[in-house]
Amino acid sequence: MTDDLTIIKEYKEAFRKYAKDGIIDMDNRLKHKFNYQIHRLEKVVKELKGEVPPNRQSQYFITLVKAGSGRKSIGNFEFPIRKNTLMVIPKRVMHSSSYWSTRCSGFVLSFNIDFFLQNAFPRKHISGRKIFKMSLKPYLTISNQQASQLAAIFEFIAKEHRDDRNPKDEMIAVKILELMIQCDRLYTSESSPGEKPAYDRNFEQFNELLDKNFSEHRSVTFYADAIKVHPYHLNFLSKKLTGLSAKEAINNRVLLEAKYLLTSSTLTIKEIAYRLGFDDPDYFYVFFRRKAHKTPSQYRSEFC
Secondary structure, three states: OOOOHHHHHHHHHHHHOOOOHHEEEEEHOOOOOOOEEEHHHHHHHHHOOOOEEEEEEEEEEEEEEEOOOEEEEEEEEEEEEEEOOEEEOOOEEEEOOOOOEOOEEEEEEOHHHHHHHHHHOOHHHHHHOOOHHHOOOOEOOOOHHHHHHHHHHHEEEEHHHHOOOOOOHHHHHHOOOOOOHHHHHHHHHHHOOOHHHHHHHHHHHHHHHHHHHHHOOOOOHHHHHOOOOHHHHHHHHHHHOOOOOOOHHHHHHHHHHHHHHHHOOOOOOOHHHHOOOOHHHHHHHHHHHHHHHHHHHHHHOOOO
């Protein structure tokens, strides 16, 4: 079995080597394949120097930040990383991170559907989880007591992972299932009494299409037509589920890609503008300044 540090270094090398991909598809960039991994957050952040560029993978991720600060993007959501932040990432959803300091602690767990199928668990144990619906807010700030309860499960999984005794995957699968159930309960308890966390398949399709087409199509009508709903309804769904209008979600996705290209590539600002579908670089300049409250050059200079 490939050791944990090797896996982290492989991620690091893929992030460096394929930065110009825009969103790095880790399914095609990792040499070693694995069904699950668990790492201490502090080791991951230290090795990656606090930066995880936009990427996606056919893995589900659950991260608990016990201590630390930074900024995280998952799909259309961008939010601060702080103490007791719980983050969940569905498979193939784009995500990125910036930690302000390597002084942090917590856990990063990833796994795929094959891990459960190989251990005789039905597929529904994953596909039916509320926490892995793309339309749900993918993060929570939880209490110290709740964080301690989840940390105990992570610790158990980490201990089993290090143990040489076999078979151990069945026990790890059981504990991951327990972790998912506890996370589902936390999401449910955050909702209003009697209200279930919202989920809408149309909004799922919108997110999937947006990730593929944001550089060519920034019209709400394009996405509404593609999923066969009225633009007003798409805006209603987006506002209800994320607090953002559909147009704001589209612009946020473009802005996220612009920030990534400005800080991780050697492309000129004009080249970035054209790559993102702006016919005139001046339009990109105005767009970026209005959204980021600074010019593209000012933003790039802060990171270079």
